[in-house]
Amino acid sequence: MRVQWSAVMALQIEDLVKRYPTGTEALKGVSLSIPQGDFFGLLGPNGAGKSTLIHCTTGLASATSGSIRVFGHDAITHYEQARLAVGLAPQDLNLDWFLTVEETLDYHGGYFGMARRDRRERCRELLEAFSLTDKRTERTRTLSGGMKRRLILARALMHRPRLLILDEPTAGVDVELRLELWQYVQRINAEGTTILLTTHYLEEAEQLCDHIAFINGGEIVAQGTSGELAARYGVVSLEDAYLELVGRKELSRAHLAAEEAV
Amino acid sequence: MSALTEHEAPRAPERERGLVRLSGRQIRFLALVRRECNRFMKIKRQTVGAPLLETFLYISVFGAALGSRIHTLHGYRYVVFVIPGLIMMAWAMNAFTNNASSILQQKFQRSIDDQLSSPASPLELLLAFSLGGFLRGGTVAVLTFAASSVLVDLPVDHVLVLLAGLFFVGFFFSQLGVLVGVRAEQFDDVAVYQQFVLMPLIFLGGVFYSATLLPQPFETLTHINPVYYMIGIVRYGFLDYSDVNVALALLVLALATGALFTVNLRLFLRGYRLRA
Numbered sequence: 001m002r003v004q005w006s007a008v009m010a011l012q013i014e015d016l017v018k019r020y021p022t023g024t025e026a027l028k029g030v031s032l033s034i035p036q037g038d039f040f041g042l043l044g045p046n047g048a049g050k051s052t053l054i055h056c057t058t059g060l061a062s063a064t065s066g067s068i069r070v071f072g073h074d075a076i077t078h079y080e081q082a083r084l085a086v087g088l089a090p091q092d093l094n095l096d097w098f099l100t101v102e103e104t105l106d107y108h109g110g111y112f113g114m115a116r117r118d119r120r121e122r123c124r125e126l127l128e129a130f131s132l133t134d135k136r137t138e139r140t141r142t143l144s145g146g147m148k149r150r151l152i153l154a155r156a157l158m159h160r161p162r163l164l165i166l167d168e169p170t171a172g173v174d175v176e177l178r179l180e181l182w183q184y185v186q187r188i189n190a191e192g193t194t195i196l197l198t199t200h201y202l203e204e205a206e207q208l209c210d211h212i213a214f215i216n217g218g219e220i221v222a223q224g225t226s227g228e229l230a231a232r233y234g235v236v237s238l239e240d241a242y243l244e245l246v247g248r249k250e251l252s253r254a255h256l257a258a259e260e261a262v
Numbered sequence: 263m264s265a266l267t268e269h270e271a272p273r274a275p276e277r278e279r280g281l282v283r284l285s286g287r288q289i290r291f292l293a294l295v296r297r298e299c300n301r302f303m304k305i306k307r308q309t310v311g312a313p314l315l316e317t318f319l320y321i322s323v324f325g326a327a328l329g330s331r332i333h334t335l336h337g338y339r340y341v342v343f344v345i346p347g348l349i350m351m352a353w354a355m356n357a358f359t360n361n362a363s364s365i366l367q368q369k370f371q372r373s374i375d376d377q378l379s380s381p382a383s384p385l386e387l388l389l390a391f392s393l394g395g396f397l398r399g400g401t402v403a404v405l406t407f408a409a410s411s412v413l414v415d416l417p418v419d420h421v422l423v424l425l426a427g428l429f430f431v432g433f434f435f436s437q438l439g440v441l442v443g444v445r446a447e448q449f450d451d452v453a454v455y456q457q458f459v460l461m462p463l464i465f466l467g468g469v470f471y472s473a474t475l476l477p478q479p480f481e482t483l484t485h486i487n488p489v490y491y492m493i494g495i496v497r498y499g500f501l502d503y504s505d506v507n508v509a510l511a512l513l514v515l516a517l518a519t520g521a522l523f524t525v526n527l528r529l530f531l532r533g534y535r536l537r538a
Binding site for chain 1: 296383
């Protein structure tokens, strides 16, 4: 049974601009609203601004102008409350080589002010849930890629965030782990966690996300349900809508099938 | 799986259970400092053992070898004259190296993003990174002092001056390590500062000799080396002897440490080379 939510916004971004010192404008006045409890997909080609938007939200990048609110807390001026509500599973496997699996979760919990007993209990739950219990005393650098990915997701969930940001979580992940991961994520979403997902796997986004936004060249160019986006571009699938967006409709499976038929 | 998500109240800044009740902010700061200490303790042969051996070798060489030819300096046995400078050097070099390496390594792995995306303030982050090196340097310095005390009769004549001097020396070099770590983009950047700036300054600052024994212009040149004054403060704390005006040197050192801390804090507030 899916939890019903009020109209509270988990993430509200208005006119967000990010200009790097080199002059590159990665975000050009992005506005985006993600309701509490939503499973939201942010799709776009490489360099479109997805990660920059996530970094501005989590404090890893400083916004040039605009506002970001996480559950009503200003992520720039009142970042402490905003960041407490966000869990980030980044695209890179950015684990600390010096720490063990257990320490990785314990320190993360500490950074978010969790008391020792709470950290210990939460750590045990997550190690069990992500099949990492046997690896808890191993250093992170000895883990396989799949194990590292699990640990990064567990770390993001450690402090019980209300908004979980997944930046291309299935890049380079085998089929088994991918399916397992989506089961976790769908379950926690059903239990109330808001999800912001970026991925290049459009079928996954179509299947998982309640709402989707296309970002390109630092601007949100379209948003809605996958059906609405397909309708907007006059195509039948999210993948075709995406190809229209990036100007590569000749790669569409429907287009190729039609050519083969001729 | 329900245990994964009970987040009605994003728990946290509650209270640490146990004898001491800590606020969420205190827990966070301790976690940041623990992480820094954990790093150097996990490689303690390199971070604590090697510097101790190095200092022991200095004492052996200068105490046993040179000491047999230079009997006293300003009324002190040569090895006793040298040890205060070695203790200061141990604290300074370890504080610097630890912080520069730790920050650069975390930037390199991007694991620093875990701290940067946490609710920790720039001040908390700066203090935690600083304390890592400060405590490592302090550990090596205290062990060096303990080992030296076994080998020779080392007096401590002005304990308050000594503690204040070592505190500011340790904190100054911790800040310098943070600054270099934040600015560095490759490990070579850290090595350049360490080998081509700090080592010459420390070696030419009078660790192994008294500047008053140097011919001109070297004696005058030594006076423009800031490390010379730091050694003077520490040597006064131990031996009641110094080439420098201790009160003035301590004041300048405190001001310089404060200025460096302010520079670092500004960099952390801006997210300079830490946040995009």
